[in-house]
Amino acid sequence: PRVSAVMLVYRQDRMRGSEVIAGLRAIPEVVICDVVSGELDLVVRVEATDAGRIQQIWKQVSAFPGVRDITTALSLSTVIDRKPS
Numbered sequence: 001p002r003v004s005a006v007m008l009v010y011r012q013d014r015m016r017g018s019e020v021i022a023g024l025r026a027i028p029e030v031v032i033c034d035v036v037s038g039e040l041d042l043v044v045r046v047e048a049t050d051a052g053r054i055q056q057i058w059k060q061v062s063a064f065p066g067v068r069d070i071t072t073a074l075s076l077s078t079v080i081d082r083k084p085s
């Protein structure tokens with residue numbers, strides 16, 4: 001069973017924050033990354049083997065130059081999943 005989490009990433013400079021996205025691309029457990037409007041910058045879906053790996057990824061992403069803050073929500077259960085299988 002995989003563990004998933006959503007990371008809400010706030011960048012210091014959203015117009016010149018491409019290095020954050022490049023860093024996220026290099027993490028294989030990052031399955032989705034959306035650039036969103038409003039105060040929030042990136043919504044990142046992470047799927048890993050366990051919660052410990054999610055924590056490692058959080059530490060890695062929080063250390064990226066240009067990351068101002070991260071809010072992480074660990075998924076407790078999935079009740080709707082309409083992705084093609």
